[in-house]
Amino acid sequence: MSEHIVPVRVYVTIFLVLLVGTLLTVMAAFYDFPGRLNTIVAMTIATTKATFVVLYFMHVRYSIRLVWVIVASALFWMAIMFALTFSDYWTRDWMRVGY
Amino acid sequence: MPPGSKTVKSIRFVILNSPCLLFVIFVPLVANISMRPIEYYEPPVPSKVNYINAQYGLKSWLLTRDHKRIALLYLGSITFFFFIGGLYALMIRLELLTPQGDFLQSATYNKVFTQHGIIMIFFFLIPSIPATLGNFLVPMMIGAKDLAFPRINLLSWYIYLLGGVVTIYALLAGGVDTGWTFYTPFSTTFSNSYVVATGLGIFINGFSSILTGLNFIVTIHTMRAPGMTWFRLPLFIWAHYATSLIMILGTPVIAITILLLAFERVSRVGIFDPALGGDPILFQHLFWFYSHPAVYIMILPSMGVISELIANFSRKNIFGYSFVAFSSLAIAVFGFLVWGHHLFVTSQSVYAGMIFSFLSFAVAIPSAIKVFNWTATLYKSSISYDTPMLYALGFIGLFTVGGMTGLFLASLAVDVHLSDTYFVVAHFHYIMVGGALMGYLGGLHYWWPKITGRMYPEGWGRFSALVIFVGFNLTFLPQFVAGYLGMPRRYHAYPPEFQVFNVLSTAGASILGFGMLIPAIYFVWSMRYGKRAEANPWHLPGLEWRTQSPPPTENFEVTPIVTWEAYEFAPAEETEVIGKFKPELEQI
Amino acid sequence: MADVMNSHATTSGTHGHRALQHHFENMEQQREAGTLGMWVFLVTEIMFFGGMFLAYTLYRSKYPAAFASASNHLDITLGALNTGVLILSSFTMAMAVYFTQVGKRRPQIFCLIATLILGLTFLGVKAKEYHDKYEDRLIPGYLIPGAPFGPAVQKEGEPPDHHKLHLLPGATVEQVQMFYWIYFAMTGMHALHMIIGAGLLTFLLIFSIKGRFDPEYHSPVEVIGLYWHFVDIVWIFLFPLLYLLGRHFEHG
Helix, strand or coil, X not given: CCCCCCCHHHHHHHHHHHXXXXXXXXXXXXXXXXXXXXXXXXXXXXXXXXXHHHHXXXXXXXXXXXXXXXXXXXXXXXXXXXXXXXXXXXXXXCCCCCC | CCCCCHXXXXXXXXXXXXXXXXXXXXXHHHCCCCCCCCCCCCCCCCCCCCCCCXXXXXXXXXXXXXXXXXXXXXXXXXXXXXHHHHHHHHHHHHHCCCCCCCCCCHHHHHHHHHHHHHHHHHHHHHHHHHHHHHHHHHHHHHCCCCCCCHHHHHHHHHHHHHHHHHHHHHHHHCCCCCCCCCCCCXXXXXCCCCHHHHHHHHHHHHHHHHHHHHHHHHHHHHCCCCCCCHHHCCHHHHHHHHHHHHHHHHXXXXXXXXHHHHHHHHHCCCCCCHHHCCCHHHHXXXXXXXXXXXXXXXXXXXXXXXXXXXXXXCCCCCCCHHHHHHHHHHHHHHHHHCHHHHCCCCCCCHHHHHHHHHHHHHHXXXXXXXXXXXXXXXXXXXXXXXXXXXXXXXXHHHHHHHHHHHXXXXXXXXXXXXXXXXXXXXXXXXXHHHHHHHHHHHHHHHHHHHHHCECCCHHHHHHHHHHHHHHHHHHHHHHHHHHHCCCECCCCCCCHHHHHHHHHHHHHHHHHHHHHHHHHHHHHHHHHHCCECCCCCCCCCCHHHHCCCCCCCCCXXXXXXXXXXXXXXXXXXXXCCCCCCCHHHHCC | CCCCCCCCCCCCCCCCCCCXXXXXCCHHHHHHHHHHHHHHHHHXXXXXXXXXXXXXXXXXXXXXXXXXXXXXXXXXXXXXXXXXXXXXXXXXXXXXXHHHHHCCHHHHHXXXXXXXXXXXXXXXXXXXXXXXXXXXXXXXXXXXXXXXXXXXXXXXXXXXXXXXXXXXXXXXXXXXXXXXXXXXXXXXXXXHHHHHHHHHHHHHHHHHHCCCCCCCCCHHHHXXXXXXXXXXXXXXXXXXXXXXXXXXXXXX
């Protein structure tokens, strides 16, 4: 069986990191960062937590390259959906045509 | 020229009787004129054990895990839905014979074209080739015993049936009149039809699509036979792999869109209703994010079939194999970037429109590459005009017309004129019927001997292919003109100046319908009375031809070890046969 | 997706493990196919939730004040608690997979039970939250026919009542309804996935107790673990997006 067995201490560490991240994000929520930074901070912490879950709990770090490609593709396609949709919404006010 | 003269009389005679004369000329011309002898072998004893006679009984079919039996189950249900969708088409064309709305009321007509679209798209075109030919052939072409998840394969068929039952219930209960596009806020707030029920049927059906795609991707990645490298795969497999990618990435988005639509309809919150603070364009973005790639789900498998047909019936390696393979993937990827071209005439931003227009032109390039490669394959090759090849040649021409007219629609300014006219209707029917359906029929004919162990009657096959080709063009070519001249789509009454186009179109539709009935009849006939086919009736190098027809349940008696490239044509005696099975052993 | 209900594993006699399916060559191939299948399925789930995240992003950018007001009305304690519960359940799930890989059945079963209990706890807390929303008349539209959307709004000078909606400047009740349909759609869909996950865990538990899994064959545990972690990740994003939007307004 060529399966990689992740040691327990890795799981425990990641678990603690996730708890700390949750604490951080709650604390950061009460602090008013300038402008858009609130969202950016919150999303950065969330993305970091998610990355740790994906890499370690879901074993992607120890998986074959195909799994990395699959995960990356999913994120890429979500990005396409967001980017092209917002290419519409965020440029609507740039030029009013006919009205 | 005096009216009573013999010349005039003979001209009149020819014109008035031309349909009959054409028939008289066509039938002898195509019936039983084989350009290349097809050898049949009639075993003097009943056929060997194969997947059809391995087990008997309804339960052995309804609870099967064999991908080949599941493919046949799908074949039956898909044909059923095709006829229902065809009936709706018949009603549309009957109504449009006359400019007045006299056959159907406008509300009923709305339901008819909506349901024609829903049935044809979701219950016929999207599953057609992947679920029938794909299910049957993907494991065989890669040298596997079955798909990766056989029970999930069966589950996908049951889910398909469940979705079909729910949708048919909605149709019988009263139907839906929003157009297959379900645009809001009409569908959420104002329509009095069975939107939620139909949406639920489509939602359920989506899972069938997802499971099929999932199965194909995992199978192609993990279950290829030894020696079957990626670039030895038939292009049919590449096409289905690309299709599966689209199914996986796109279908969930329409699933959530339908759920939100149902949620809004039930709760009357303003998700997509501008009066309540929502945005109807959000619905269109979400809807078309799937529905545009969906059209690539419909055409890519067909292109895969065409690659097989062109290479095999011209007995020449496909020109530019890797270009065709990569263009399948390119279509799958680019297809996700162009959905905004359905929103050109909405309040979508002009800048986004420009981006989508540019990308829509770009997505035509891989398709064009394929057409060029197929044409180059035909050059200096040994073409046999068997029925499958007729369909393939028809595809190339008709798909090109469809694709080019798509470019008209991709141009922002021209689309403003052509949007919501019959030009659009003609464009997508050229692709879906002239493209996807031709590929489906061609593939069915090509692999029929492998699937059933019987040959269809070749003369009737060629005849019906020609009838379908003529009928199809007569139906949809006038619609381009009508649309360009301004006839709107989805109207049951129209100004009288468009009548001549509609009459031609309906006449063509009758011919098309007649043409499609013929294969339905002779395929069924052939299953009982058709000539028995040997393992490799077309003498081709593909892996699926190296096992008996019909195949045994486990596909190959021993696991093949592939040492040859795709489309490597060699004399029949040199074609390596898999396992103990040898052609001469058939003579029991 | 591995075949969870793999109680009739066929064997042709020449293959090793009793759980090897007839169309696979060996357990390695079967395991790889199962894992890949689940990952492909998770891709569909990502795109599924992605549609709702898109709607959320759009409406949040349209109605920032309303979204912040509505978010403040959610119970942050329960939300944070649920986040902790779910992260812990992800940990116990990962441990269950670990114990199966090393063949320790008892700890494996214990971890599966713990994951299941934590998952049910999450659902219980969610139910309480939904009930609170129902009481405050925040269920959107006419979803509950007898209780249409109609929250009481906190007015100036009144004593602070945390059942009443405190609207930030620029927010209207109608826009707040937008937030709540997104909230119910997203958390509801998430809860549905948790329920399905709980069902899958129950199956896993039954088969684990029966001793079906061993270091050679534990694909269902691994694969359902992947599913469970995915549901956790969705919540990791939902929590800040729904609960923590406007907290910085509360404290100036």
